[in-house]
Amino acid sequence: xKIKDAEIISLMQDPRxxxxxxxALMDAYQSRLYWHIRRIIVDGDLAQDTLQETFxxxxxxxxxxxxxxxxxxxLYRIATNEALQQINKLxxxxxxxxxxEYHMQNLVADNxxxxxxxxxxxxxxxxxxxxxxxxxxFMMRYYDDLPYEEISKIVDMSVGTxxxxxxxxxxxxxxxxxxxxxx
Amino acid sequence: MKEFDIEKLxxxxxxxxxxDLFENLQGRVLSGVKSEFDLEKLKRKNIYAVSxxxxxxxxxxxxxxxxxxxxxxxxxxxxxxxAAAAIALIFGATFVFNTNNETNDIQNSNTSYAANEEPKKxxxxxxxxxxxDLTSVENNNQKTTDRGESKSFARGESEKxxxxxxxxxxxxxxxxxxxxxxxLDSFSNSEISELASNSTQDVYLDLYx
Numbered sequence: 001x002k003i004k005d006a007e008i009i010s011l012m013q014d015p016r017x018x019x020x021x022x023x024a025l026m027d028a029y030q031s032r033l034y035w036h037i038r039r040i041i042v043d044g045d046l047a048q049d050t051l052q053e054t055f056x057x058x059x060x061x062x063x064x065x066x067x068x069x070x071x072x073x074x075l076y077r078i079a080t081n082e083a084l085q086q087i088n089k090l091x092x093x094x095x096x097x098x099x100x101e102y103h104m105q106n107l108v109a110d111n112x113x114x115x116x117x118x119x120x121x122x123x124x125x126x127x128x129x130x131x132x133x134x135x136x137x138f139m140m141r142y143y144d145d146l147p148y149e150e151i152s153k154i155v156d157m158s159v160g161t162x163x164x165x166x167x168x169x170x171x172x173x174x175x176x177x178x179x180x181x182x183x
Numbered sequence: 184m185k186e187f188d189i190e191k192l193x194x195x196x197x198x199x200x201x202x203d204l205f206e207n208l209q210g211r212v213l214s215g216v217k218s219e220f221d222l223e224k225l226k227r228k229n230i231y232a233v234s235x236x237x238x239x240x241x242x243x244x245x246x247x248x249x250x251x252x253x254x255x256x257x258x259x260x261x262x263x264x265x266a267a268a269a270i271a272l273i274f275g276a277t278f279v280f281n282t283n284n285e286t287n288d289i290q291n292s293n294t295s296y297a298a299n300e301e302p303k304k305x306x307x308x309x310x311x312x313x314x315x316d317l318t319s320v321e322n323n324n325q326k327t328t329d330r331g332e333s334k335s336f337a338r339g340e341s342e343k344x345x346x347x348x349x350x351x352x353x354x355x356x357x358x359x360x361x362x363x364x365x366x367l368d369s370f371s372n373s374e375i376s377e378l379a380s381n382s383t384q385d386v387y388l389d390l391y392x
Contacts, residue, residue: 019250026245030238035229048237055245116230123222124230143227174222181220 003028005071012062022059029072030055032144033079039127039139040083042107050086054079069153076146077154080136104128119181126176130169137162138169314363 003024011021033054038047057078065074091100105125112121127135136155140146141162148159157165367375 019246022246022249023242026238026242030241034233034237034241038229038231038233042231044231044233044237048241052241052244052248055241056248059245059249111232112230113232119225120228120230123225142222170222174220177220177222 009065009067009071012059018059022055025058025071025075026055029075032072033075036076036139036144037079037083039124039143040080040135041086042104042111042124042128044111046086046090047083050079050082054082057082070150073150073153076140076144076150080154084132101129119177122177122180123173125180126173129176130172133157134165134169134172137165138173141166142170 005028008021008024008028011017011024014021030051034047034051037050037054038044041047041050054075058075061078065071094100094103105128108124108128109121112124127138130138133155137151137157140151140154141148146154148162151157151162152159155162
C-alpha cells in the first residue's frame with residue numbers, strides 16, 4: 001500500500017517518527033528520483049551517491065519544506081540541483097581538450113544495458129547533445145510526465161519558456177535521430 | 184486517316200514537368216521514410232543497467248548517516264560560554280598542576296622519612312660509598328692467597344682509612360666497624376693500596392664538595 005505524501009510529511013515532522021518518515025519518503029520516491037538523476041549524470045555509481053545526498057539534504061532541510069508545493073516537486077528540485085552540481089564537478093575535472101558532449105554520449109553507450117535497443121541509445125545520446133535547460137525540461141516532461149507548472153517550480157522558468165524549450169528539444173532530438181539512425 | 188498506324192506514331196510525353204522532379208522526389212521519399220519516426224510513439228524506458236540492491240544500499244547509507252549522527256548531538260555554544268569554559272580550564276589546569284607539584288614534594292620527603300626515619304648526613308653517605316666500594320673490590324678479588332704478609336700493612340691501611348672515615352661518620356656502630364675490619368683483613372697489599380687510593384679519593388671528593 002502506497003503511503004501518502006501527507007502521512008510522510010507528518011511522520012517527518014515528528015522527531016519520534018522521523019526515521020520511519022525518512023524510510024517512507026525513500027520508499028515512495030527513490031525510484032523516480034534515481035532515474036531522474038541517472039538520466040542527467042548517466043554514471044551509475046555517481047547517480048547512487050547523488051541520490052543519497054538528495055535524501056540526506058531533504059532530511060536536513062525538511063523544516064524548509066512548505067506544504068504549498070508538492071513533496072515530489074521539492075524533492076525533484078533538490079535532486080536536480082545535486083545532479084547539476086555533480087555534472088559541473090565532472091566538467092571541471094575533465095581534460096580541457098575533451099568535448100563534454102562527446103564524453104557524455106560515450107558514457108551513454110558504455111552504461112547502456114546489453115538489451116538496450118539502438119533507437120533508445122540514440123535517443124539518450126540525442127538528449128545529451130541538448131543544452132542543459134532543454135535537457136532538464138525534456139527529461140522531466142518526456143519521461144516523468146510532469147506538468148509544466150511543476151517543472152516551472154523545479155527549474156525556476158516560466159511555463160511559456162518551458163513549452164518553447166520542450167518544443168525545441170524535441171525537434172533537435174528528432175533531427176538527431178533521423179540523421180544518425182541506420183535501419 | 185485510313186493509313187494511321189499507331190505503331191508508327193512517335194512516342195512522346197505531351198505533359199510538362201519540373202526539371203528537378205526526380206531529384207526532389209528521391210529526397211521526399213527518403214524523408215517520408217524518416218518522418219515516420221515519431222518521438223511520442225517511442226516507448227519510454229530506461230536503458231541503463233542498475234545493480235540489484237541499489238535502493239537498499241542508498242536507504243542503509245542514508246539512515247546510518249542521518250540517525251547515527253543524531254545520537255551524538257552537537258550543541259551550538261555561545262561564545263561567552265566558550266570563553267568562560269576556556270578560562271576555567273586554564274585556572275583548573277594551573278591549580279591541578281601546582282597541587283600535584285606540592286603533593287609530589289611532600290610525597291618525596293615522606294618517602295625518604297619512611298625509609299630512613301631521618302635524612303642521611305653527608306658523612307653517612309660518604310661512609311656508604313666507601314662501604315660499597317670495598318664490597319665491590321672484595322667481590323672482584325675473591326682468590327687472595329697471601330693474606331698473612333699483608334696483614335699488618337692492611338691493618339695500617341685500614342686504620343688510615345678508618346681514621347679518615349671516623350671523624351666524618353659519627354653514627355656508625357661498632358658492629359659495622361668490626362665487619363669492616365674483617366673485610367680489610369682478607370685483602371692483599373696491592374688490593375688494599377688500590378682500595379685505599381680509591382676510597383680516599385671518594386671520601387675527599389665528598390668532603391670537599
